Amino acid sequence: MREAAEALDVKVWRGNAHGGGYRSYSVPAQESQTVLDVVTWIQQHAEPTLTYRFACRVGMCGSCAMMVNGEPRWTCRTHVRRVLDGKRLEIAPLRNLPVIKDLATDMAEFFDKWTGAEGVFHPTATRKDAIAPISPADPMRQLANEAVECINCAVCYSACDTVTANPSYLGPAALNRAWTLQNDERDGAYAPRLRAVSADGGCFNCHSHQSCLTYCPNDLNPTASIAGLKRLSSTSFLRRGRTR
Amino acid sequence: MKAKHNRDPLRIASLIHRISGLALALFLPLHFYVLGLALNDAARLDTFLRWTDYPLVKLAEAVLVLLLSLHLFGGLRLLALEFLPWSPRQKAYAAIAAALSFFVSIGFFLSAV
Ligand code: SF4
Ligand code: SF4
Ligand code: FES
Numbered sequence: 001m002r003e004a005a006e007a008l009d010v011k012v013w014r015g016n017a018h019g020g021g022y023r024s025y026s027v028p029a030q031e032s033q034t035v036l037d038v039v040t041w042i043q044q045h046a047e048p049t050l051t052y053r054f055a056c057r058v059g060m061c062g063s064c065a066m067m068v069n070g071e072p073r074w075t076c077r078t079h080v081r082r083v084l085d086g087k088r089l090e091i092a093p094l095r096n097l098p099v100i101k102d103l104a105t106d107m108a109e110f111f112d113k114w115t116g117a118e119g120v121f122h123p124t125a126t127r128k129d130a131i132a133p134i135s136p137a138d139p140m141r142q143l144a145n146e147a148v149e150c151i152n153c154a155v156c157y158s159a160c161d162t163v164t165a166n167p168s169y170l171g172p173a174a175l176n177r178a179w180t181l182q183n184d185e186r187d188g189a190y191a192p193r194l195r196a197v198s199a200d201g202g203c204f205n206c207h208s209h210q211s212c213l214t215y216c217p218n219d220l221n222p223t224a225s226i227a228g229l230k231r232l233s234s235t236s237f238l239r240r241g242r243t244r
Numbered sequence: 245m246k247a248k249h250n251r252d253p254l255r256i257a258s259l260i261h262r263i264s265g266l267a268l269a270l271f272l273p274l275h276f277y278v279l280g281l282a283l284n285d286a287a288r289l290d291t292f293l294r295w296t297d298y299p300l301v302k303l304a305e306a307v308l309v310l311l312l313s314l315h316l317f318g319g320l321r322l323l324a325l326e327f328l329p330w331s332p333r334q335k336a337y338a339a340i341a342a343a344l345s346f347f348v349s350i351g352f353f354l355s356a357v
Pocket of ligand 2: 152
């Protein structure tokens, strides 16, 4: 990588659950530099104790999300030049999640909500059974396909104002996952999952303002998935609990 | 750590929907009270109706019509979003809902003065 003469004016949030604040660093600008590169440069050259999370660096694992200039981003796939505000870059831990230290947030509640939404596959067959043939043309399979490529990065969760206002809201990622499973005919927990996503904190809390869809790095549409759940729930109510 | 999508049109649409809903909830009891007057106490209703001749009151009524139509058209957009197949043109629909509401309330105001 060729080093450009310019320097970036980077502010990074440092602290822990009890509070903290921004510290400034001057980071050399480079070609094709990602936000994660900037954070790594700071840790290697200026602030060895800086804490942050990443693993794959190619947009697969979902561990590197942070707030970048006020917006949630997967930092390993976010090019600095696309988010730079002048020369300014402000990096903070994901919103809507408790901070552990610096840029690392506690994801426990995020994943607890996945199980809360029954975002878990309940098999109906054993390994001794034949593999269920599911045609890619099957309408249910197509609905699931549109929502299935989630990397659990919590970007949508962090963008969602309903989560901010109501900490018990399950949030876009968990509900999106529940929607894919409601469209999986091999799954055996349709009814309990419908109850889980229709309960307090479930899909009916969603205000459809689409921030989740705006920011999802994988171009998923949790708003549409949640609308799908609302539809399933309302239809089941109208049919007095008879599902499917 | 503030998110900066505060000015997103759909977020504003959701805010307007809530605020108009709340305002209507506050207004409706008054509305039914006046309707009640029409049934029970014609003289007091007349006093009230004379009072509604004032331009400022007319303006306030037009604002109420605006709130009502914002809530109605915005609500129709949400129902369509939730019960019809997904459409990516939500911002356009929200804009149409707002335009219709202003159209209706300005129409109401002009016909009232
Ligand atoms: S559409 Fe629903 S899930 Fe998405 S950001 Fe808004 S409230 Fe959250
Ligand atoms: S839905 Fe998108 S933004 Fe949300 S966790 Fe999955 S990949 Fe990340
Ligand atoms: S490090 Fe794996 S998604 Fe960014």
